[in-house]
Structures are given as C-alpha cells and as structure tokens.
Amino acid sequence: MSRLSDHNVILAKEIIARYPKQKSALIPLVHLSQEQNGYVTEDAMRHIADMIDVTPAEVYGTASFYEMFRFEPTGKYLINVCGTLSCSLMGADSLMHHAEQTLGIKAGATTDDGLITLQHAECQAACTEAPTLQVNYRHRYRVTHESFDQLVDDLRSGALDTEIPPHGTLGRNRQQIPADRAVAVQAPEDVTTGPAWIQVSPA
Amino acid sequence: MTVESRVVSPYPWAPGFYPGDRPEIVTSRFQYEDGHTLDRYLATGGYEGLRAALAESPSDVHEVVKNSTLLGRGGAGFPAGVKWGFTPQGVWPRYLVVNGDESEPGTYKDRLLMECDPHQLIEGSLIASYAAGLSQGFLYIRGEMALAHERVAQALNDAYAAGYIGKNILGTDFSIDIVLHWGAGAYVVGEETALIESLEGERGMPRLKPPFFPAAVGLYGMPTIVNNVETLSNLPFIAREGSEAYTAIGTPTSPGTRMIAVSGHVKRPGVYEIVNGSTTFRDLIFGDDFAQGIRDGNELKAFVPGGGSAPWFLPDQLDIPFEGPAAGAAGSMLGSGAVMVMDSTTDIPAAALTLVQFYAHESCGKCVPCREGGTWLYRIVERIVAGHGTDADLETIFEVGQTICPGEMPHASSERLGLDAVPFPYKMTTICFVGPSAYAPIHSALTLFPEEFEALVTKRADRRPIPVTAEVPA
Ligand SMILES: Cc1cc2nc3c(=O)[nH]c(=O)nc-3n(C[C@H](O)[C@H](O)[C@H](O)COP(=O)(O)O)c2cc1C
Ligand code: SF4
Ligand code: FES
Numbered sequence: 001m002s003r004l005s006d007h008n009v010i011l012a013k014e015i016i017a018r019y020p021k022q023k024s025a026l027i028p029l030v031h032l033s034q035e036q037n038g039y040v041t042e043d044a045m046r047h048i049a050d051m052i053d054v055t056p057a058e059v060y061g062t063a064s065f066y067e068m069f070r071f072e073p074t075g076k077y078l079i080n081v082c083g084t085l086s087c088s089l090m091g092a093d094s095l096m097h098h099a100e101q102t103l104g105i106k107a108g109a110t111t112d113d114g115l116i117t118l119q120h121a122e123c124q125a126a127c128t129e130a131p132t133l134q135v136n137y138r139h140r141y142r143v144t145h146e147s148f149d150q151l152v153d154d155l156r157s158g159a160l161d162t163e164i165p166p167h168g169t170l171g172r173n174r175q176q177i178p179a180d181r182a183v184a185v186q187a188p189e190d191v192t193t194g195p196a197w198i199q200v201s202p203a
Numbered sequence: 204m205t206v207e208s209r210v211v212s213p214y215p216w217a218p219g220f221y222p223g224d225r226p227e228i229v230t231s232r233f234q235y236e237d238g239h240t241l242d243r244y245l246a247t248g249g250y251e252g253l254r255a256a257l258a259e260s261p262s263d264v265h266e267v268v269k270n271s272t273l274l275g276r277g278g279a280g281f282p283a284g285v286k287w288g289f290t291p292q293g294v295w296p297r298y299l300v301v302n303g304d305e306s307e308p309g310t311y312k313d314r315l316l317m318e319c320d321p322h323q324l325i326e327g328s329l330i331a332s333y334a335a336g337l338s339q340g341f342l343y344i345r346g347e348m349a350l351a352h353e354r355v356a357q358a359l360n361d362a363y364a365a366g367y368i369g370k371n372i373l374g375t376d377f378s379i380d381i382v383l384h385w386g387a388g389a390y391v392v393g394e395e396t397a398l399i400e401s402l403e404g405e406r407g408m409p410r411l412k413p414p415f416f417p418a419a420v421g422l423y424g425m426p427t428i429v430n431n432v433e434t435l436s437n438l439p440f441i442a443r444e445g446s447e448a449y450t451a452i453g454t455p456t457s458p459g460t461r462m463i464a465v466s467g468h469v470k471r472p473g474v475y476e477i478v479n480g481s482t483t484f485r486d487l488i489f490g491d492d493f494a495q496g497i498r499d500g501n502e503l504k505a506f507v508p509g510g511g512s513a514p515w516f517l518p519d520q521l522d523i524p525f526e527g528p529a530a531g532a533a534g535s536m537l538g539s540g541a542v543m544v545m546d547s548t549t550d551i552p553a554a555a556l557t558l559v560q561f562y563a564h565e566s567c568g569k570c571v572p573c574r575e576g577g578t579w580l581y582r583i584v585e586r587i588v589a590g591h592g593t594d595a596d597l598e599t600i601f602e603v604g605q606t607i608c609p610g611e612m613p614h615a616s617s618e619r620l621g622l623d624a625v626p627f628p629y630k631m632t633t634i635c636f637v638g639p640s641a642y643a644p645i646h647s648a649l650t651l652f653p654e655e656f657e658a659l660v661t662k663r664a665d666r667r668p669i670p671v672t673a674e675v676p677a
Contacts, residue, residue, distance in 0.1 A: 188425050
C-alpha cells in the first residue's frame, strides 16, 4: 500500500514533465515517496520504475547511493549530529554522547516509541555555528546539552510541529511552474536549432 | 569560552554572517530579514542586471563577463566567461546546471546565499543563460538544506509569476525554464560530472576525463555550463554596474569579493565577504573585523586554509596573503573559502580522523586507490586514535598515501621540524579529488605533528611475542 497516492501521482507527473528525459525525475520521485511513507519502500520503487520507464533495480541502484534515502522505518524526527572537524573541535563528541544518553539509544537507532532516530552526520554547511545538528534537515546551531534536552522535549510535546514536518518532507512548499509561463520541454534529440534570442543576435 | 557566550551575528536570519566596512557585492541584502522576498529584491535593484543584459546582445553580455575576470567560486577558480566560451558552435540545446551542493568540510556560504538572497542567484542564472544560449536551467540544491529549498522554491514561483522566468521574459524572445532539483545526500555529487550523473537519475559518480569540461559534453551529452551558487550570484552586479565597477574591487587576477567562513577555535567564527587580495590569514583569524583571535587566550596550533581537502598551515604561515598563488607556493590552496582553526588544546590525531572519516565515507567507489585507500586510512587512523595502533601503522599511512598521491605531497614548512614547504598541487591516481582529500589531512597532521602520533602508538621494541603456554586448552 505504499505505492504513490493518487495525489502524489499527479505531482509526480508534473515533476517528470519538467525534465527533458524522464529518468532525471528519479531522485525527486524517490523523495516524494519518502515524504509519503516516511521511508523508501519496495512498492514505491516499483511504482516509480513504472512511471519513468526503468526497472525497479535501477531505481534502487540509484536511490541506494544517496544518504538521505532510508529503506527501513525511520523515526518521525531524524536527528543528525554533525561530527566533522569544525563541530568536533567545538564539542560534537560530547554532544553525541549526551544525545545517546538522553535518548537511551546508540547513534543509528530509533527510540522505542518510533519518534526519534539518532545519527552521526557529516558537515552541514553551518561550521561557524558549531556544534550543529539537524532535525529532518532543519538546522539547530551552537547546540548545548541543555538546548538538546529542550529540543527533545519540544519534539515530544509537538511544539515544533509547524516548523518541522515529519521525516521525508523536504520543503513545506513546492516549485510550481504555471502552465501559461512554462516553455515546452523537449528531449535533447528533438532540438536542432539554437534558441530564438541567439539566432537573432549577430553571434 | 562556552558556546552560548560567543558573539552572534547582528542578523539572526543569516546565522554566522558578519558585515564589515567593506564593499558588498553578493551579501548586500543580508541586512534585511525579508531579503529573500521578491518585494525586497525589487526595491533594492533586483532584476535590473537582467534588464540591462536583455538590452544588449548575448555576445556583448558574454564579453562583459569575460572582461570582469569573474573566477569560479566552487573551488577550482576557473574564469566563468572563458568556460562559457567552451560550448561547441552549433550544438543545441545547451543547459545550465547550478551547483548548490555545498558540502566541503568547513564551507558555509552558498547555503546563506540561497536562504538570504535566492532571487540574486536566479537573476545570475538568467543572465548566464541569456549570454551563453542556455535554454533550460537546473538548480541542484544539496538535499540536506530544507530551508534553502523552501526559499528558492518560493523565489522561483514568484519570479515565474512576475514574468522573470519562463516564456518571453520581460517581453523579449529570451525564454527559459529553471527547475529546482533536490539532491539526496552525497558529497561527491558536488563534483560537476557527478552532479550531472545525479541529475540524469544515476548514482552520483564522477565521469572519466576527457572530456574535461561539461561545457563540451555534459547533461544528456549536450553542452552544459556548471557554475557555483556564489559565482552566479555575482552576475547581477556585473550586468548592472559593468565589468569596470567589478574589476575596481580586488586584484587584477582575482577581482571582486569572495565569501569565506572561519570556524573552529576562534572568538568570532563567522562568514565574511572579503575583498580579494586584501587580507592575510592573520587578518582573517586575528583581525577585529573577522574572527578576532583565538578563544580563551589560547595559542594557535594549526589551521586548514581552504576546506577539508586542503593541506594544513602552521602559525608561521599566518602572514601568507589570502590568495591562490601564495597559498599554493606555501603548500596548500584556498579551495572553497573555508578556514578551520585549531588552538593549542587540539588533539591533532583526533582532528585529522574526522576529515579522513569524511572522505573515506564519501568515496563513490569508482577508483580503487580512493575506495580501498581511503577506507584503510580511516581504519588505521581510527585505531591509532583509540590507542591500538603500532609504529608500523604510521609507515603504512604514507604507503597508502603513495598509492593515491604518488610523489611528494604538498605540505607547509615547519621551522620546528626543519621542513621546507612542498608546493601545491599533488599528483593523483584517481578520477576526482576525493581520494587525495582523504590523504591530505592525515598527511599534514602526521608530517607536522609526528610526536602526537608517536605518543599514541606502541613501538616495535615494546611489542612482545605472545608467549606459548605448555597447558593444553580445556
Ligand atoms: C569532490 C568535489 C566536490 C565538489 N563540490 C562542490 C560543491 O559542493 N559546490 C561547488 O560549487 N563546486 C564543487 N566542486 C567543484 C565543481 O566540480 C565545479 O568545478 C564547480 O561547480 C564549477 O563552478 P565554478 O566554476 O562556478 O566554480 C567540487 C569538486 C570536487 C572534485
Ligand atoms: S576519487 Fe573516489 S570519489 Fe572520486 S571518482 Fe574516484 S572513487 Fe569516486
Ligand atoms: S563541520 Fe559541522 S557543520 Fe561543518
């Protein structure tokens, strides 16, 4: 039952239509399925394969390369604690230790209630604000043991529900290309001449 | 100094960014909390560069960018105008791919540009596409940047609705779609040919070279211009103010400004837009306008001058100008504009381990020296740091390094050890720089601080054979 929903099939078709070749929609569609199901399921990969006319193995082959795709049930909140140099210099190890103690799980595991998955992560492009972590890819800066505890309390109480959507949802909005403004996308082999504004120029 | 007591940016919506008494080319809107909105953008000169460009022929706009000598900000520093000229004549379509995959350790600038001024990036992408005849653009954003996605998606939607993107832009025959593409987490995808593979729906592995430039053979085999977010964000200024206004800032070989991040053990870690050629490393680490010195009154021990891939510098390299050639001669590079500072309390082997772990983890597995060598370097350094290493491991690190980077490896001079600097770059056996990057930090750490490693490992003379016992095991 984890094929894409009817609603998401409509979205998926819109996304596919944006690319000159439909396989380019593979990663965005796997994201869409992860947004729907919280992780990437086999049914979803089969469905995506059908939609972009590749084999399910090709979908898995690509998806398994990328860290954000998870192939098993994952907490509603994925906490990624950065452990790369700048964060490590500012106490990332101690933060990770504290996180493991507070949550009662080792990095890589999910709490019993299925709410939080804790992970070690690499540089999050926030190195000046070390140590950092992300909850569902939303940054938290200069994290102390106290602010970590507060974060966990807020996640448990639902205080952050509007700011942080469940794991899998990348953005709370989407790109929308209005039909009356869109340029018709063509496969590269169907394009034989230069674009209009180049042809009229002296070059 | 505790984490809480550190200085904070005057602009909470641009965490870590500090303005200064310096020209602002790409960060001029960071002062506005709503700098990411179309309204603010239009009220502060937004899309005027595009209007100016559309009033001229594409080749004239290309000429302006060539004359500006705008250098790529993604790490390699290649002149953008020259790169656009590599597209083969008469081969269509041509594509634009915006590299927003920022993930080099220590690097923090592209994300701020996407979050705080997404329209500037869009306008720059449009100007590049107009000049180089690119008929579709893909804005590839690192997947782990949720806010940047939201801001860029909103900006694209608003720009479409207002007629800045899409069919017949501003009533001209310039038409282009720009598609927001979500990455999914893989450092190596920042390498431009891997970025293209990923955009084609494949595993993000770098392509064999030649062809060296995607400008010749890129997305779907077609000519493709790949530029970094910061590079493109400079174009609205250049198109609006002209190339002379741009080259008036900075140096003749490296004009304009550049965003750099200084992180680690400094009083005011931050992101700064600096004028190219105007600072030394000492200014950046100790200057009042920049990172303001080492925290807690400690001494500087070492610093990484240009992102996690860069060989390390020592305090006696502080007066080197923050310029590519000078950093290269001294044994390193400026790379992606990321300085990471370690004070006297730093455990050097443990610090190096975080970087070796990063690159070993991020190897795509296509080249043996990187896949195997990186993994072995990680395993060896990990056991040394855990106290289980031997002095033979230290030799093995250099041996593994030789398989990735044969010959002399660049490093800084060290008065203490009587070492001379070996200039950058190195030779490599791999397709891309991930392999060498796993070796560079541990090579620097081990060459410049051998005593810290020796103190951790068991020496050969102390090793004892396991005694044979007479008893028969039960
Ligand atoms: C391993 C590796 C990672 C890279 N990561 C990035 C990156 O995250 N962002 C980026 O703009 N360029 C990155 N680059 C450089 C790109 O390959 C390319 O040179 C750059 O995007 C070109 O844009 P520019 O000319 O505007 O700098 C990386 C290169 C390598 C070898
Ligand atoms: S050097 Fe490493 S990351 Fe780069 S192509 Fe080779 S195996 Fe992949
Ligand atoms: S090292 Fe942690 S965000 Fe860069």
